[in-house]
Amino acid sequence: MARDSYQEKLETLQSDVLYMSEVVVDRLRLALESMEQKDDDTAWEVIDNDSEVNELYLDLEEDCIDLLALQQPVAGDLRLIASSFKIITDLERIADLAVNLAEYTLDADRDMYPEVDIQAIGTTTIQMVEDSMDAYAAEDIDACYDIADRDDDLDDRCRRASETVMRDLIETEIDERSAESDVEALMQDVSRLLLTIRDLERVGDHAVNIAARTLYMVEKDDELIY
Template sequence: MPREDYQQQLIDLRENVLYMSEVVMERLRMGLDALEQKDTDLAWEVIDGDEEVNQLYLDLEQECIDLLALQQPVASDLRMVAASFKIITDLERIGDLATNLGEYTLEANHDVFPEVDIQELGTLTLDMIEDSMAAYADENTEGCYGIAERDDELDARCERASEIVVRDLIETELENNTEEEVEQLLQDVSRLLLTVRDLERIGDHAVNIAARTLYMVENDDELIY
């Protein structure tokens, strides 16, 4: 294959990875909106849309395999293909976690623990994904370090949110409630804790994307863990 076609394949791969990230981020926004608005129609749209994300992943996986097998890239090109393959894996998992938000929406009956701001946590994770993908697109290594630092803030906020939920549960006078009310409360608590955990995991995937970008650009594995 002519060299110019090979270079175009690399360009197309990067653009397709960025497109997948846009789809995944939109799914996450929709999942957060569904959860906030208790919009079951939107929740089902997020759940049903996971198939599109999975197909994008499979298509891009094949692109990476074809480049590796047919072109045998070396040095920076090899790192770019390898990093892109790892990044689409993180994006696919973020898509799965966005689907979880749709499923939590279907299970939610009423608001619990309003002092836990899920939307604020969601905004932080979205910003981290957006910035990590911008770093990938622009080969901005300084941005990679910033995302890793922001993950510490997200982790701390998620830990505080979980502590609020557990503390309030302990302080609740369960003996005055019916067995059905207690069961419902426990389900609500479990759902909220899972939501916080999933948002924290999305932040971890954003860091993974930044780490692979740093490796791609500078052959530096400092952020890979």
């Protein structure tokens, strides 16, 4: 294969990875929207369209394998292909977390803990994913470190949100006069909210993974990989 053609395929790979990230971010945004508006139709849209992300992932996985097989890549190209493969794996997992959020929307039937701003946390995670993909596109190593630093703040916010939920649960009066169905509903609501916080924190972790792979791709620096 001519080197120019091979280089074009590498550029196409990057473009396709960026397109997949746009689809995934859209799914995450829709999942949060469905949660905020208690919109079952939007939640089902996220769930039913997950197969599109899976198909994109499999197509890009095959592209990565083909690129490795078509021509012995030089070190920089090899890192690009390997990092792109790792990044699409993180994107696919973010899409799975968006499906989780949509499913929580279908299960929820009442508001709880308005002091826990899920939408604000979700907006932060979306921005982190978008910024990590911008860093991948621009090969911006400073942005990679910035995303890793911002994840510490996200982790702290998620920890404080979880503590708020648990503290309120402990302070909720439950005694022998409480209906069993009410207690069960309360525990399900608490569990669902804690899972929501956990899944959003994981989205942030995947954004850091993308930044880490980008840093390795550009600088052959594995400092952020964990």
